[in-house]
Amino acid sequence: MNWFEYSKLSLKKVSFDKSLLKKELNKSLTMLGQEERQKLLRWYREKFKNKQNKS
Template sequence: MLEYVKLILSKVSFDKTLFERELIKSLKTLKKDELIQLKQWCNEKFTDIHLLIVNRVFQPLDLANENYLIN
């Protein structure tokens, strides 16, 4: 599932609104370890264009905590 999310995010990266929407959707479908990998991948791949979106979407998550919550 993680690879599919990466594919989708890459395809919609031209549009900030679509990118954010798809990134938020991915939070509901991925497991914690996949979310950690996704955050790292987003930071590596989209730092130049979507850094604020990535930070805003992942900020409420405490991925270091076992009992993380998604609002």
């Protein structure tokens, strides 16, 4: 499993907690190259668009 796939899996597992989700996203972004970062951000925005708008 590569870092991109691992990051997606980790984000899914912590999606119940908005704070944890943000922390995990930031950690994942530091581990990926530029192209994979963009892919992960697109995936994240699509998958968790409801989480972004809630407080």
